[in-house]
Amino acid sequence: MTASLAIPRGLDDLHPADVLRWANDQFGLANLVVTASFEDAVLVHVAATAVPGIDIVLLDTQYLFAETEWFAEELRTRLDLNLRVVHPLAEVQPDNLWQTDIEACCHVRKVEPLARAIAGKQAWVTGVRRADGPTRANAPVAVYDIGRGLVKINPLATYSDDDMALYTQLHDLPIHPLIDKGYASIGCWPCTRPVAPGEDKRAGRWAGAAKTECGLHG
Ligand code: SF4
Numbered sequence: 001m002t003a004s005l006a007i008p009r010g011l012d013d014l015h016p017a018d019v020l021r022w023a024n025d026q027f028g029l030a031n032l033v034v035t036a037s038f039e040d041a042v043l044v045h046v047a048a049t050a051v052p053g054i055d056i057v058l059l060d061t062q063y064l065f066a067e068t069e070w071f072a073e074e075l076r077t078r079l080d081l082n083l084r085v086v087h088p089l090a091e092v093q094p095d096n097l098w099q100t101d102i103e104a105c106c107h108v109r110k111v112e113p114l115a116r117a118i119a120g121k122q123a124w125v126t127g128v129r130r131a132d133g134p135t136r137a138n139a140p141v142a143v144y145d146i147g148r149g150l151v152k153i154n155p156l157a158t159y160s161d162d163d164m165a166l167y168t169q170l171h172d173l174p175i176h177p178l179i180d181k182g183y184a185s186i187g188c189w190p191c192t193r194p195v196a197p198g199e200d201k202r203a204g205r206w207a208g209a210a211k212t213e214c215g216l217h218g
Contacts, residue, residue, distance in 0.1 A: 011141040016155035020050035031122035039186035041173035043127040061109040063188035128154040
């Protein structure tokens with residue numbers, strides 16, 4: 001199916017909503033899935049306005065900030081999102097794994113649930129941006145993900161922090177309550193801290209460990 005898809009040049013120049021419309025034309029609504037961290041409202045607003053009813057997934061790691069759960073529900077109601085919350089397998093119960101083995105913890109709480117969330121889909125839409133930090137500096141707008149067997153689409157790849165702020169302002173979107181408290185990138189509460197001015201946005205994720213990605217994007 002998608003292995004023969006030619007990803008057109010020029011996607012970098014499209015508005016994120018037009019990237020989503022291209023994806024919808026290529027794959028169809030039933031074959032698209034968006035995963036959102038809900039640290040901001042931009043990705044889900046772009047997706048739900050460009051492709052109404054698009055499948056939007058929140059991975060509930062059991063360690064989300066209460067503010068993130070509130071924010072996701074707020075956006076679900078406000079933007080009429082088709083939101084699907086995907087949990088770890090039943091045998092995964094809250095434990096102390098994040099203290100002893102963050103790779104294993106991310107695997108059972110993020111990587112495995114993601115695999116279930118995107119199973120059967122032809123294209124996976126994410127909020128990855130080049131401005132997130134050095135590990136994402138070359139993120140493409142669309143690329144065939146050989147390992148997962150689908151097309152990975154990052155419609156916000158070219159968006160700067162200023163672009164995100166402007167989009168939020170133009171569309172009168174709410175802001176995650178932890179942003180004002182210095183959190184520039186928001187994941188699970190045990191592995192996220194605020195960042196200092198001038199630090200990379202993702203410096204507050206797994207601070208003190210070599211880890212920079214949870215296994216979903218790197
Ligand atoms: S980010 Fe931390 S708490 Fe969340 S799944 Fe990974 S190791 Fe566990």
